[in-house]
Amino acid sequence: MYLTVVQRFSTLSSALIIAIASLAPSSGISPVFAQQTTPNCQPPSAGEYVLLVISPTADNRNQLRxxxxxxxxxxxxxYLNETVTRIGGFKKIDDANRWARYVNNIVGLSAIVTTRPTVSNVEPTANRSTVTNVQPSQTVTYKPQALGAGYAVLVDYFNRPELATNVQQVVGGKVGLVSYGQRPYLLAVQTTNQKEAYNTLQKLTERGYFAILVDSSKVVLLRSVVSLK
Structure with missing residues (x-):
């Protein structure tokens, strides 16, 4: 008698589970075990550059893929409360930059290039010739400091300091000098406003500048304003 009751209860429980599972697609009920949350992005490894493509929708991700x-x-x-597609394994910032431009040009999606900060990123270098190319001739004291959290739009000036004036005209404001990935860039804008960063990136790209969007916390400010004299 006892075994019969137990067997019936077990059979009834199994039937209920099957019934709930069959109702889930039509009724909108999702089993707990079927729910999936998007994990946080893993930080880059030492010496690695990672491309984070902003892709909030499934269509974005399919187009990118x-x-x-x-x-x-x-x-x-x-990443920063945004759904992104992480592409890692880049050993050179130039490679990550090229793919960032490719993604923007082909798919129309913006990408963030990020890396792990190193000691050399925040220490001043007295003999950095690429930095002195865009500085006044007089001797100055460097006091590098890391930018705060947010987004930074950087422009590769290809050792042509005169581009700073042109970039200033495009963004309508002062342009700084920064170091990212141990390379100098012009700082077009640093902001916590994602839309502002994207608009600036798009504006510079449309005008033919080599601009990238990066995590500003990994950028070191060398000069708040580039002075050409």
Whole structure:
């Protein structure tokens, strides 16, 4: 008698589980075990540059995936409360920059280039010739400092300091000098406003400048204003 009751209860429980599972698609009920949350993005390894493509929708991610070679591995994750597609493994910032431009030109998505900060990023270098190319001739004291959290739009000036004046005209404000990935860049804008950063990036790209969007906390400010005299 007892075994019969137990068997019936077990059978009834199994039937209820199957019934709930069958109702889930039509009723909108999702089993707890089927719910998935997007994980936070893993930080870059030492010496690695990571491309984080802003891709909030499934269509964005599908378009990106179809535009990339099959050997490139991607991962959907959360970064600064945004859903992004993480593409890692870049050993040179130039490679990450090229892919950032490719993604923007082909798919129309913006990307953030990020890396792990190193000691050399925040220490002043007295004999950095690329820095002195865009500085006044007089002797000055460097006091590098890391930018705060947010977004930074950087422009590669290709050792042509006169581009600073042109960039100023495009962004309508002062242009600074920064170091990112141990390379100097012009700082077009630093902001916590994502839309402002994207608009500035798009504006510079449309005018033919080599601009990238990066995590501003990984950028070191060398000069708040570039002076050309």
């Amino acid at each position: 179809s535009a990339l070679p099959p050997e490139i591995k991607t991962l959907t994750c959360k």
